[in-house]
Amino acid sequence: MDRRKFLKGSAILSGLLTLSPSDLWSFGKNSETSGTGKAKNIIFMVSDGMSLGTLSMADLYSRNILGKGSNWFNLYHEKKVTRALMDTASASSIVTDSAAASSAFGGGIRVKNGTLNMGANGEKHLPIWQQYKKAGKKAGCVTSVTITHATPAGFCVNSSRRNAEPQIVEMYADLELDVLLGGGDEFFNPSKREDKKDLYSVYRQKGYRILKTQNDLKEIRKGEKLLGIFNTGALPYSIDRAHLQEFKNTPTLAEMAHTAIHQMKDHPEGFVLQVEAGKVDWAAHANDVAALIHDQLAFDEAVKTAIDFAEKDGNTLVIITTDHGNANPGTIYGTEATKNFNSISDYQYTNEYILNKIQKEHSVKDIKDWIYEANKIVLNDEEAKHMLSFYNGLEKEEEGLYNYKKLPFKLYSDIQKSRNSVGWISMDHSGDYVEVAAYGPGNELLQPFIKNTDLHDLMLKACLI
Template sequence: MDRRKFLKGSVLLSGLLSLSPTELWSSTKRVTSPGAGKAKNIIFMVSDGMSLGTLSMADLYSRNILGKESRWLNLYHEKTVSRALMDTASASSIVTDSAAASSAFGGGIRVQNGVLNIGANGENHIPIWQKYKKAGKKVGCVTSVTITHATPAGFCVNSTKRNAEPQIAEMYAELGIDILMGGGDEFFNPLKREDKKDLYSVYKKKNYQIMKNGIDLKTIQKGNKILGIFNTGALPYSIDRTHLKELQNTPTLAEMADAAIDQMKDHPEGFVLQIEGGKVDWAAHANDIAALIHDQLAFDEAVKTAIDFAEKDGNTLVIITTDHGNANPGIIYGTDATKNFNSISNYHYTNEYILNKIHKDHSAKDIKDWIYEGHKLILNDDEAKHLQSFYNGLEKEEGLYNYKKLPFKLYSEIQKSRNSVGWISMDHSGDYVEATAYGPGSQLLKPYIKNMDLHYLMLEACPL
């Protein structure tokens, strides 16, 4: 690691912590929030699975290592936004899944985990993007996971099963959603769908411009509907995209958001756009600190894109929140906590990439060498042999997005002793979360809300 960069980060944090709360908050000029009036456009942003610790650590990493405050926290310091704590429960549990959470936003009602906008008696609740589409606005969804995943789908469709992604892909075409960008080639490609349907042809017949890589974003023709599918499955984690050349033709969340806004901003009736940082949730499920921080920062870049547009436009309500917490990560107290946390800047890849590169024929020394190369961590023999046991079939680990049964939990525990970041679990949590609003209608956000309240806030701020 560059010693000067590390020392600069350490001094930055030390200086920040030496300020009194009064000095910290008075150091930024107060700016009046443009909250009055009605909104013409809505940008609804979801950092999926973002516990408060995730928001905090991303901001600390940005300050310490990158030398700048995160855009989301800067909004608080500028005092230009309304802010709330939000209860994220579903109809079936105090701990929600993404489908029920998105249905609260999209349908205005709490439903059972696993379903999209369908009530307890089987009744359909019209998703909010359908309402705005009918009212004449352009509607869109942008995500870093599959475009048919639960969070974008909750704003658009009704389904008894959140996992019915092949069918959701068909529903989007029928509804004529104007902008769709994310991953999920397997749900559109006839060579990968079980029913062999060619949904790309279906979308082309409906006058969609099809995009497959980041370069295509520069070829968007004004007035076109857009289907941008940039990967099979989810898009790559941000830190891997940065360090692996073969992934760098995949657009970032901010690039997709900017393209979507630019495509819809001149529509006379306005637009509504959902932007999801879906890989934040996947990183939390894997207890993968490098993936988590860098995808949260990628989401923060998309926040900047949205706020920059809204500041110039003056008619756009931006809502920034999460659908639920996940794994509740946080920095653990200790004399070396700052130094240990800053060492995460030595991680050049996700844990997923590192662990995928280990094979059963690798020796303990091979594993130690590889871990040091990718994360600058020095493992002892026992730790290397413990990791090795997973690849020899002696131990297994489950996990929602751990298809290859990689030792995510074990490796995060090894990292914990070096980076001072701990996790309470590998799954969703029921804690209250942050909700932030900027622009016309932001004054409607009260200090404490339930997730479905945001549905009605949008309808009041931006009437049909």
């Protein structure tokens, strides 16, 4: 044995053993990308309900089908970010909902599931975007679901009920947040609200430009406050937007994020922005693999938008994470696993769209033809008959969050599983630890293992207030 090589290797090993866990976590990190000093801006990005399997499958699909790695994983490969695992529990459970999770980020405390920044005794914890607004910064939220949904609301308001969305709209108006982009026309439109209040008029009186379509994003003027409401309910899933003409004039998450950043970036005191891919969570609740992967990739494009800006700006902290896992999807071992997974590229629509098109009057052949057209899946007669039995009332209706029409999501995902080698543990949230990445000034504050409330403290330490 070469004694000099042995001694050199021993010295390296002993040096590694003297490092703290934090040092080991960031070992090999490019020091040029480490944050230093204080951030002027924050972009906080949440892929709602993103289990690690979701992140992994989106990267795998991107590499196998699109021929490129995902933007999130490229940040790891290029050592541009610090990275952590995060415990997502709420005050009432090891498995959180989005309201309690967002309150951990926004209010800095763990609250019971279903509440927004409200303590056990009714005490209100000041949401972080309000803190930054009072300090002179601009503040905004962007989401692919309703703008009043739990994740954006957790950064902005206090409420004992996350479902109080008609009231949250009015709270936003009082706060005069600078940019609000997402869905939820039913909470602004007097013809759809129970109290008949015209919240669009309220926002107009406060100086907001109202946006309704993708084309409207081209008409904004610098310095305007923006309220963009692009759908009743949530925005369409990304895969349906790509293939259905009726959704072509709906902006992507990346387009909305770009609009929000550029509307606020020149403010002398800086800005804070939350960007949420809310329908990743909805897709996981439905065990809908095509919806899940394509909305995660839409989030990934928004990540690129944020990082591209932050790299040029030099004063922006970008935090990329999720609020909790959901359904823990993943690829399953087998001789045809790769081929089966890649077959997802043949899927043209979400399961929601596919199943909504089936009617009880359809024949077995009709269903087999439609499923082949939509997913290139060849059903056998028994599978087609089983699906049809749901529409004829012969099977018990499926429940599930966001399954408003009681569609047979579980049945159909099981059929897909036998062809695409993707499995699910449930149709609901999970308590697994999740990924966090941070780029820019203050990213050095991110420790290897954190609680969700730690991100609240990190933002306040990293960004001037």
